[in-house]
Amino acid sequence: MVLNIHGVGMKIGEQFQEKVKSKMNKFHRFFGDEAVANIRFQHEHDEIRTEVTIKVRSHYYRAEATAPEGIMALERAIDILEGQIRKHKTRMKKQSRKFSYMKEYLADLESRVEPEEVEEMPIIVRRKSFEITPMDANEAVLQMELLNHSFHIFINPDTGKVNLVYKRLDGNYGLIEPEY
Numbered sequence: 075m076v077l078n079i080h081g082v083g084m085k086i087g088e089q090f091q092e093k094v095k096s097k098m099n100k101f102h103r104f105f106g107d108e109a110v111a112n113i114r115f116q117h118e119h120d121e122i123r124t125e126v127t128i129k130v131r132s133h134y135y136r137a138e139a140t141a142p143e144g145i146m147a148l149e150r151a152i153d154i155l156e157g158q159i160r161k162h163k164t165r166m167k168k169q170s171r172k173f174s175y176m177k178e179y180l181a182d183l184e185s186r187v188e189p190e191e192v193e194e195m196p197i198i199v200r201r202k203s204f205e206i207t208p209m210d211a212n213e214a215v216l217q218m219e220l221l222n223h224s225f226h227i228f229i230n231p232d233t234g235k236v237n238l239v240y241k242r243l244d245g246n247y248g249l250i251e252p253e254y
Contacts, residue, residue, distance in 0.1 A: 075102035075109040075128075082116040090144065097148055098126075104182070105130050115144050126151045135159065206236060211249050214239045 079086055079094050098111055109130040116123045118140060124147035125138040137158065139150035208231040209217070218226035218239055225240040230251070238250040 075105055075107065075111055078110070078112045080114055082114060084115060084117055084122075086115065093145055094148060097145070097152060100152075101128060113148065115147070122147050124148045124151050126155060128155070211237065211239055215247050 075098065077095060077098060079091050094113055098113070101109065101111065105128070109128055111129075112125075112127045114125045116125075121140045121142055122144045123138060123140045124144060126136065126148070128135040135155055135158065137151040137154035139147045139154060141147035141150055206227055206229050208229040210231065214226045214228040214237070217228075218224075218241070225238055227236060227238050229235070230237045233251070235254070236252065238252075240248050240250070242248050
């Protein structure tokens with residue numbers, strides 16, 4: 075697993091990097107060299123926010139946590155990642171071809187965890203079809219607000235690509251510009 079460890083507004087020492095590597099080793103054991111993990115540490119008030127993003131093939135796993143110390147925040151983020159994977163393991167098993175690299179990890183996860191409730195699979199209950207129109211990001215935000223939605227898909231006239239604007243939890247907006 076390739077680990078990219080960096081701090082925003084803080085220096086990450088070699089000893090700290092070794093601790094991070096040892097904590098992330100459990101994922102390396104299962105995902106091998108095809109996985110790339112980005113671990114980002116950032117001061118946030120009196121705490122440290124840690125964001126962990128793991129990319130394996132075309133799948134992303136992401137968690138963030140805050141704690142007074144960086145290693146504690148990392149441990150919490152790892153626990154969140156494992157919880158997310160545990161929560162969705164049934165779905166991953168059903169799509170075994172896409173998640174074949176997870177087979178060993180899921181087996182190990184099941185051996186360490188006591189039996190849990192059977193997860194009910196969410197189903198798609200509604201399908202919508204609509205025309206994607208060219209507009210700039212500000213117009214898309216306005217359109218999203220007028221429709222009272224939390225996101226809006228549009229074509230960026232500058233790039234000719236599909237973009238998405240969304241409302242963030244902090245009340246601001248985000249723009250997603252996928253690469254394809």
